[in-house]
Amino acid sequence: MDRRQFLAGVAALAAPAASARAQGPGTAPRTMVASPEAMQRLGERLTRLEADGLDPRWYGLTAEVPRDPGLIARATSAVMADLVQGRVAAIRGRTDLQRDLPPNTLNNWMQQVADAAEPAEVLNRASAPTPELTLLKSGLAAAQARAAAGWPSFPVGGRVLEPGATDETRVEALRARLVATDAELAANPGSGPVYDENLQAAVRRFQAAVGTDVDARIGRSTMTALNRSPQDLVNQLRVAMDMHRGAPPRPRDRRVEVNIPDYRLKVYDSGRIIMDMAVVVGSVARQTPMIQTRLTAVQFNPPWGVPARNAKEDVLPRLRRDPAAVVARGFRIFQRVDGEMVEVDATTVDWRAVNPDRFPYIIRQDAGDSSALGRLKFIMPNGDDIYMHDTPDRQYFPLAERARSSGCIRLEKPMDFLMLVLDGMPGWDRARADRVVAGRATSVSAIRRQLPVRLHYNTVTAEAGELRIRQDVYGLDAAYMRAMDTRQRVPGIPMAAAF
Structure with missing residues (x-):
């Protein structure tokens, strides 16, 4: 829909139930018909927005149930917009983020809220309209419960903790951390300073779940995963939910x-x-x-025509160590002389004297x-x-x-x-x-x-009715969460219209 249509829908929904504001010449008034009691139930529903991955503060709400019908209506319009089409419209460089709602989809949802005897039920339907969002919402609830309980940290740094090792401090810390999230280990936690098979099995389950190497070794990657805060997982799921909203159905073609x-x-x-x-x-x-x-x-x-960055950062260090070995792998060195490309014998160059910031060579690798x-x-x-x-x-x-x-x-x-x-x-x-x-x-x-090709970034996916969660390797989920938090409100316009 265009911005004019959207603002018309927002303004109509935000009108207090007691008024009879018309949408235009020849149209019937469009106002919320819910009773005062139903409006209060809608206000109570708005206090549970965190279950939808939203923050009540984005909509001018607090932990207390709102009582003002105008505030409830305005907040509902903004919340509905975010539930239906996603809160983040676009992020630079994220061509994989797509919003493709049929025309008037949001207006139709807002009309349902305006016409409903129980608008809170309409909000519930909009919050999880697909099996994927239902699954994500369930996963978010579990993550939020874990975040509320918290979990112990694991000491970062030091040598790799190997299976079978004895370490009074780190083994007990590892056990305490995993007991908080592994029901099987919690039922039989064991004790003592030995990194035994029972604890190793729990580590393997953890590694499989977070996508690190499943080897029971506690190295850098597993240490990092163990020390992710519970809120990081909550935010990861909130991002996944927002990315799903308003996204087009996946094509059927190959x-x-x-x-x-x-x-x-x-x-x-x-x-x-x-x-x-x-x-x-x-x-x-x-x-x-x-x-x-x-x-x-x-x-x-x-x-392979070696890109300049690869040549300076990857190939040059190898040339400094052993230029003959580089040549043996099919690399050829060229330099432009008097406008012509001339091949250079790599073994005759003092590569340690070559400044990578003024790298004068072109490198190719033969097939x-x-x-x-x-x-x-x-x-x-x-x-x-x-x-x-x-x-x-x-x-x-x-x-x-x-x-x-x-x-x-x-x-x-x-x-x-x-x-x-x-x-x-x-x-x-x-x-x-x-x-x-x-x-x-x-x-x-x-x-x-x-064939169409899509390179995309989804750390949370649904497979066979279960959530698969991977590490935010590039930090793009964190950037997306910041975009959700910092979206600016346009003065005088409900937040739902500020894109």
């Missing part, structure tokens, strides 16, 4: 989706997952951007088994030069935390993905694909069925 914090690529077709694989995504320092594009081509045996791109590169046009590719560095895929690339997406099963991408293209089968790869010549094949 498409590729990469969920960055879950480190997984999935291919959907007609609502089913037809392919699911691990991926390696950009590190915290070189984050994979959110992108919506299409697969247009596949390159066999691709060479081959050692190429950073492996044998396949999947091209998807975008402004960030991001693509999906094979990789010789297979050691990262078994790890739980896979934010380790320079921004591009490394595929666990590139040949399987290739065959899916080439599906329906005459003359292509696995045997031919294997021959082209084995031929080692660089070639490009356009893709007939250009």
